[in-house]
Amino acid sequence: MLCAPINPSDINRIQGVYPVRPQPPAVGGYEGVGEVYSVGSAVTSLSPGDLVIPSPPSFGTWQTYIVKDQNVWHKIDKGVPMEYAATITVNPLTALLMLEEFVTLNSGDAIVQNGATSMVGQCVIQLAKSQGIRSINIIRDRDGVDEVKETLKNLGADKVFTESELEVKNLKSLLGDIPEPALGFNCVGGNAASLVLKFLRQGGTMVTYGGMSKKPVTVSTSAFIFKELSLRGFWLQKWLSKEKAVESRRMIDKLLGLVQDGKLKYKMELAPFSDFKTSLDKTLGKLGSQPKQVIKF
Numbered sequence: 001m002l003c004a005p006i007n008p009s010d011i012n013r014i015q016g017v018y019p020v021r022p023q024p025p026a027v028g029g030y031e032g033v034g035e036v037y038s039v040g041s042a043v044t045s046l047s048p049g050d051l052v053i054p055s056p057p058s059f060g061t062w063q064t065y066i067v068k069d070q071n072v073w074h075k076i077d078k079g080v081p082m083e084y085a086a087t088i089t090v091n092p093l094t095a096l097l098m099l100e101e102f103v104t105l106n107s108g109d110a111i112v113q114n115g116a117t118s119m120v121g122q123c124v125i126q127l128a129k130s131q132g133i134r135s136i137n138i139i140r141d142r143d144g145v146d147e148v149k150e151t152l153k154n155l156g157a158d159k160v161f162t163e164s165e166l167e168v169k170n171l172k173s174l175l176g177d178i179p180e181p182a183l184g185f186n187c188v189g190g191n192a193a194s195l196v197l198k199f200l201r202q203g204g205t206m207v208t209y210g211g212m213s214k215k216p217v218t219v220s221t222s223a224f225i226f227k228e229l230s231l232r233g234f235w236l237q238k239w240l241s242k243e244k245a246v247e248s249r250r251m252i253d254k255l256l257g258l259v260q261d262g263k264l265k266y267k268m269e270l271a272p273f274s275d276f277k278t279s280l281d282k283t284l285g286k287l288g289s290q291p292k293q294v295i296k297f
Helices: 008-015 082-087 091-101 119-130 145-155 190-199 221-225 236-240 245-260 273-283
Strands: 003-006 051-054 073-076 110-114 134-139 159-162 183-186 205-208 230-233 268-272 292-296
Touching (some): 008 273, 082 268, 082 292, 091 236, 110 190, 119 245, 268 273
Parallel strands (some): 110 183, 183 205, 205 230, 268 292
16 A cells, blocks of 8 residues: 545544444555555456555555455556545545536536535536536635635635625525526535525535534425425445446546546645654644645555
8 A cells, every 4th residue: 555545434434433334353444545566366457566546445445555356456547646546536536426416417507515625625616617517615714714715716616605604695696697506515514504505596406425513404494395405415335335336437537537637636635654643633623624634654
């Protein structure tokens, strides 16, 4: 293994609160990138020196060596930056799938999301932009908010609002020439989810893929009856369990191609394994808002 990220879901598995738990004793980590060290005599698809990622992702990437069947590994281009290869399978793939699986979007349509500074959020902005889809992005109030807004707009965001800026009666008046979105993404819950719902057009759909605030998603009766809104959930691991290996690898190659073309980027911090404890604290939010932590072995 060359490097692997620390995702919040990795921590949840260790805490025992994730729906799928490995049988202990177990090694943490769910995605990453490795270099083939040696192969068995019957292996024909891989050679020593190849760069590979576990696809679909699987437990145990936080270790120096892994021995698994060749079918587990997906060979990737050696030109891909190591930290992107290590992180492409969970967050960017989630962003791409949510844009494609729930509502048919055309160029000129719009989406709305909260948690826009998250890795998935950043990927949604760029992937939507590449398809001609406008994005409305909601972020929490924080210090340095103008700099955060500028960063997201540089990625391709059309509109960026803080939660407090949306404390107005008519949210639609803030859209300008952007059409009401048919699709929304929620990874926060609570008030931030309600704001996504308020932006959606008649018959719109909100997809929940996380709950960072640990507060429930609440929806008004009128939104169900008169706006006919739909609430859906998305869990990447469930999608991958539906015999989607070939399709997921095709999509991963597409995403890695965008990375190599400079059309998909997100903020990460590559840290040596000796700094694992500090990186863990950063992931747990003990040191404030931090970029995705990627451990280099």
